Amino acid sequence: MRRTSRAALAAATLFAGLLTAPGLAQADDPAGFTLRPGANQLYVLDATPGTALDLVQDGAVVQSGTVDAAGSLVWREVDAGEYSVAGSNVTVPDFDDPAPPQSFYDGQSLDEGFNYITARDGTTLSANVWFPPGEGPFPTVVEYSGYSPSDPGETTFAQLYNALGFAYVGVNIRGTGCSGGSFLNFEPIQSLDGYDVIETVAAQPWAKYHEVGMVGISYPGITQLYVARTQPPHLSAITPLSVIDDTYRSTLYPGGVLNTGFAVPWAKERAEQSAPFGQGWEQGRVDAGDTTCAANQEVRLQNPDPLALVTDNPFYGARYYDMVNPTLFADRIDVPVFLAAAWQDEQTGGHSPEILDELTGSPHVYASLVNGSHTESLSLGILGRYADFLDLYVARRVPAPNDAFPRSFIATTLAKSLTGVDGLAMPPGPSYAGMTFEQALASFESRDPIQVLFEEGAADGQPSGSPLPRFVESFPAWPVPRAKATAWYLGGRGELRGRPLTQAAKDLSARSYRARPKALPATTYSGSNSGIWQAHPEYDWRQIPARTGLGWISRPLKKDTVAVGTGSVDLWIRSNADDTDLEVTLSEVRPNGTEIYVQSGWLRAGHRALDLDESTPIRPVHTDLEADYRPLPADTFTKVRVELFPFAQPFRKGSRLRITVDAPGGARPLWDFDTTIAGGERVWIATDRTHRSRLVLPVVPGVDVPRKAPPCASLRSQPCRKFPG
Numbered sequence: 231m232r233r234t235s236r237a238a239l240a241a242a243t244l245f246a247g248l249l250t251a252p253g254l255a256q257a258d259d260p261a262g263f264t265l266r267p268g269a270n271q272l273y274v275l276d277a278t279p280g281t282a283l284d285l286v287q288d289g290a291v292v293q294s295g296t297v298d299a300a301g302s303l304v305w306r307e308v309d310a311g312e313y314s315v316a317g318s319n320v321t322v323p324d325f326d327d328p329a330p331p332q333s334f335y336d337g338q339s340l341d342e343g344f345n346y347i348t349a350r351d352g353t354t355l356s357a358n359v360w361f362p363p364g365e366g367p368f369p370t371v372v373e374y375s376g377y378s379p380s381d382p383g384e385t386t387f388a389q390l391y392n393a394l395g396f397a398y399v400g401v402n403i404r405g406t407g408c409s410g411g412s413f414l415n416f417e418p419i420q421s422l423d424g425y426d427v428i429e430t431v432a433a434q435p436w437a438k439y440h441e442v443g444m445v446g447i448s449y450p451g452i453t454q455l456y457v458a459r460t461q462p463p464h465l466s467a468i469t470p471l472s473v474i475d476d477t478y479r480s481t482l483y484p485g486g487v488l489n490t491g492f493a494v495p496w497a498k499e500r501a502e503q504s505a506p507f508g509q510g511w512e513q514g515r516v517d518a519g520d521t522t523c524a525a526n527q528e529v530r531l532q533n534p535d536p537l538a539l540v541t542d543n544p545f546y547g548a549r550y551y552d553m554v555n556p557t558l559f560a561d562r563i564d565v566p567v568f569l570a571a572a573w574q575d576e577q578t579g580g581h582s583p584e585i586l587d588e589l590t591g592s593p594h595v596y597a598s599l600v601n602g603s604h605t606e607s608l609s610l611g612i613l614g615r616y617a618d619f620l621d622l623y624v625a626r627r628v629p630a631p632n633d634a635f636p637r638s639f640i641a642t643t644l645a646k647s648l649t650g651v652d653g654l655a656m657p658p659g660p661s662y663a664g665m666t667f668e669q670a671l672a673s674f675e676s677r678d679p680i681q682v683l684f685e686e687g688a689a690d691g692q693p694s695g696s697p698l699p700r701f702v703e704s705f706p707a708w709p710v711p712r713a714k715a716t717a718w719y720l721g722g723r724g725e726l727r728g729r730p731l732t733q734a735a736k737d738l739s740a741r742s743y744r745a746r747p748k749a750l751p752a753t754t755y756s757g758s759n760s761g762i763w764q765a766h767p768e769y770d771w772r773q774i775p776a777r778t779g780l781g782w783i784s785r786p787l788k789k790d791t792v793a794v795g796t797g798s799v800d801l802w803i804r805s806n807a808d809d810t811d812l813e814v815t816l817s818e819v820r821p822n823g824t825e826i827y828v829q830s831g832w833l834r835a836g837h838r839a840l841d842l843d844e845s846t847p848i849r850p851v852h853t854d855l856e857a858d859y860r861p862l863p864a865d866t867f868t869k870v871r872v873e874l875f876p877f878a879q880p881f882r883k884g885s886r887l888r889i890t891v892d893a894p895g896g897a898r899p900l901w902d903f904d905t906t907i908a909g910g911e912r913v914w915i916a917t918d919r920t921h922r923s924r925l926v927l928p929v930v931p932g933v934d935v936p937r938k939a940p941p942c943a944s945l946r947s948q949p950c951r952k953f954p955g
Contacts (some may be wrong), residue, residue: 424457695765750896779892
């Protein structure tokens with residue numbers, strides 16, 4: 231039975247009435263062009279190129295523009311209301327207006343193969359439908375992104391989900407592929423389009439239960455959060471893999487420093503691929519006679535430049551960054567969620583677990599978290615639980631065992647393709663043998679929802695670098711409730727101490743370094759994107775050159791110490807410049823003299839102002855507002871707190887904790903930074919009784935750690951090197 235609330239029925243009734251309002255639907259303008267209003271947007275189509283037009287409300291010009299060479303003009307950020315263009319009246323709806331009635335979705339028919347889905351504003355979205363073997367109806371999943379999920383030549387994920395028994399629907403976001411409309415990363419109208427996609431697919435006779443789930447990793451993982459916030463009544467569950475939480479603070483500007491190594495190139499690539507025929511496969515469709523795809527390229531010249539939006543907004547501003555901050559609307563998601571992420575994710579950054587405690591509206595939130603790369607969320611240790619979730623919450627069936635075909639074949643084939651390691655097997659998962667669906671669901675829901683996979687790549691008895699964990703621990707919530715904020719204090723001679731110093735400032739001189747961001751290679755990995763997913767990528771993780779950074783190291787630990795969550799490096803700094811960029815890195819130094827990378831964090835010191843309501847001892851949250859920017863005062867030590875991104879690491883007895891501080895660069899794969907502030911200034915760090923610089927980690931007691939440490943080179947996305955001490 232379809233899930234339809236009273237509120238949804240009321241909204242549908244209201245929308246049906248609004249359909250008769252003048253100008254809401256696409257209309258021909260007396261001046262010879264077409265007006266297509268959408269949520270807080272207005273498209274002008276088929277106009278004469280070069281025509282100057284005004285958007286007028288109550289006799290005042292609200293926006294102006296010139297029709298481009300393709301005959302199009304798009305006005306964005308338009309308040310809902312009545313407007314006129316060249317004498318023609320039009321009504322612009324609001325993002326929060328009611329959705330179309332069910333008849334709007336029931337009236338659209340999708341067949342196996344290539345289709346178009348019509349969104350509420352008349353924009354058509356290209357969609358490709360793939361059926362699994364057998365007779366329908368089928369449990370159904372949707373992948374929705376600005377990559378190329380509707381390209382008939384893109385078969386990998388369609389085949390994967392078909393093999394698992396799901397119908398797969400790949401849909402291109404507006405302004406990409408063969409979809410119509412204009413494109414801007416994650417703008418609100420894409421969320422409404424996603425609602426319309428879900429409801430249209432769910433209305434098909436071949437969609438089992440007339441409900442669908444959403445799937446996808448990275449970009450199509452992120453879009454799930456945006457669609458789910460609109461609460462489509464026939465969305466059953468979402469599975470965001472390798473995603474973001476707060477786009478500004480996690481990926482674009484971590485610590486207020488622009489990420490030019492991944493974020494900027496990704497924005498540039500999105501601009502290129504959303505240009506007319508930008509993905510390439512569209513031309514083949516048009517050449518074969520697809521006139522809809524051809525017409526849908528005509529609004530692309532109105533795409534804003536996403537790269538300019540990023541670089542022109544170095545501070546957090548609500549107008550742009552609230553739009554791309556899923557933490558602000560995560561509480562609206564009201565379906566079960568399965569999230570997977572890797573701490574050292576070289577693309578999105580691994581900060582996404584910080585959205586988990588914001589998903590307060592979801593009835594069930596599950597997460598599998600692991601060390602490793604961007605594709606680790608599809609690793610052998612996670613895929614079985616992920617498939618269980620889809621079976622239970624989308625297909626409503628008892629999950630198959632992990633060693634059953636085709637599940638095991640899919641998982642091991644995918645693992646070999648991504649990592650190059652052959653001959654692997656999925657680890658055994660929970661057994662649902664002999665259970666009814668209701669019993670299997672209750673069994674799944676009875677387990678702790680947060681699963682942390684430790685030491686991925688070092689599973690006992692498996693080849694080094696395999697996408698399997700060495701051990702797994704589960705927790706009831708995130709952040710881990712029993713984690714205890716534990717501090718190590720920076721000493722004046724490079725030591726990390728369990729207790730704060732007692733010396734006064736006059737008795738202990740501050741140490742200093744010269745900020746030289748080019749002293750190291752920009753990134754620890756510069757090969758291909760797919761190459762880093764292999765079992766043993768070639769990293770270039772170097773020690774900081776003398777006098778360009780500082781390090782502190784603890785005494786050997788007296789017992790195993792497991793940290794799970796974010797960390798904080800609280801520093802008292804002074805500089806001969808009015809600002810500086812900081813990079814902090816946490817590593818483990820083993821008794822045999824090898825050093826293993828754990829995690830990093832960044833901060834532009836001028837962004838040091840904290841959101842006091844959100845910050846904790848283990849997680850500093852900065853406002854990043856231009857109004858809160860403060861230069862460093864001269865001749866005075868100032869406290870700054872740098873967030874270490876989330877991680878999970880067992881530090882064994884006998885190992886030592888090490889942190890380093892320098893200018894950004896040379897710590898992470900692919901990531902590089904626009905360190906325009908850091909350029910030769912001297913930075914002092916005070917470590918005395920009144921300036922208690924410290925490292926604070928979330929130490930979780932009661933975790934059993936395998937006695938022997940694995941070979942450091944086996945750990946996925948955690949390079950190792952020789953410690954010089």
